[in-house]
Amino acid sequence: MIEVNGLTKRYGGTTAVKDLTFTVHPGRVTGFLGPNGAGKSTTLRMILGLHEPSSGTVTVGGRPFRERPRGLRQVGSLLDAHDVHGGRTAMAHLSALAAGNRIPRRRVEEVLREVGLVKAARRRIGGFSLGMKQRLGIASALLGDPPVLIFDEPLNGLDPEGVRWVRDLFRRLAAEGRTVFVSSHLMSEMEHTADQLVVIGRGELIAAESLAEFSARGTRSCVMVGSSALPALEPLLTAEGATVRREDGLLAVTGLTAARIGEITQRHGIPVHHLSARASSLEEAFMELTADSAQYLAGGTR
Template identity: 60%
Template sequence: MIEAQGLTKKYGDRTAVDGISFTVHPGRVTGFLGPNGAGKSTTMRMLLGLDRPTAGSVMVNGRSYADFPAPLREVGALLEARALHPGRSARDHLRWMAASNGIPVRRVDEVLDLVGLPDVAGQRVGGFSLGMGQRLGIAVALLGDPPVVVLDEPVNGLDPEGIRWVRTLTRTLAAEGRTVFLSSHLMSEMALTADHLVVIGRGRVLADCSMPDFIAEHAASYVRLRSPQQAEVAALLRRNGLEVTDVDGELHIQGRDAASVGELVGRQGLLLHELTLVRSSLEDAFMTLTAASVEYSARQQTPAGALR
């Protein structure tokens, strides 16, 4: 379990993390989300004892990370996969890490096999691709077979097979009863992986809830309808108190589910070409919640013709 209480970090006059509190429970994957500059990396660094909090605390299974005599046996972490000596082989890097934490050397080959790197274990890591470096970083995180795993952007640089592998791995770790804390900017992947979400913006907690509750609260679903009698259908639905919006030749309807909308239209003998329930995505909910917390907001692209 990871417990943050009033966790705060200031750099001069700038507050990077502003009194946040949350708990990451074992047995589930907890996603850690936020826009760039929200304070995610700073929070993870304080969790791992790399930054000292200005105030508050963050504990792992009731202890500070710095108090663990063999931390890799307690917390496995991936923050920066390329923080490696480029002249050292993958196997030697893991051997050195294992020796520093009293981990049996046989575990080195076990994790190399687990992450798919046995064939390149003797190669210098300076020649590794981004994806290979990520796999080695995950091997380091798993080296001590820890009960708590913290991964920051673990799928960065991985191909589709690798992304699916990380998804399966994290869910398997959680199913084993471990605490899994996962940060990623890939909303589609997070939606498939996380059970629970902690969302921060400008250093403060914006949401701490289950994935379904987060989506339901911060982005609305709607019914999409197409009809050759679009105007008549829209008028009918509005007369029945439904909110109807015409978007690029299709109707977006809120207030009823697809079945009841279809029955209402059908009773009037009007034709339908499409009737679909569009469920909101994690990305929709995230963008809605964090709109005011984005540090750098780009404008929409200007059409090429407008530049003439």
């Protein structure tokens, strides 16, 4: 478990992270989202003890990470796939990490096999593609078989097969009871992978909730209604304060719940053959709910 309480980080007159409080629970994949410049990387580095907070606390498994000897047995992380010595081989890189954390040598071969780098194990890392470096970074994170795993943009450079492999890997790790915390800008992948979300903007918390709850907060969440009497139903719904639009032969209704729409149609004797809630996509909800927190905007200035 990762517990963040009142976490703040200032650089001179700039506050990169402000009073963040959230918990990342085991047994779930938790996505960490935010616009560019939101403070995600700074937060991850404070969790790992690489940056000292200006105030607040962060613990992993009940203790600050810096207090844990042989850290790879407690937390595995991938923050920057390029942060490796290009002159070393993949085998040498992982072997050095294993030796420093008292991890058995056989584990190096196991993780190389798991990430699909056995054939490249004795090649120099400087010749690796970005996707191969991502796989090596994931291997490094898995090396100590830790209960907590943290990944920053792990999908960059991966081909579709690699993306699917990572998605399945994260789900398997969470199913094993591990804490999996993943920062990514790929909303479509987070929509297929994450169970929970932590969303920040300008260093402050916007949401810490399930993916379904966050998506439902978008104004594009609606109830789809099908009826043979749509012309009669539409003014009844707008009279109740709903916003109604036609979409593929149905009414897309915002501002009323499905239960309330059912009551209205029943009261007025209007037949209904379709009634379903449709949440905003994660991307739609994210763009809407973080609009005021975006540091860089295309097409204009704020």
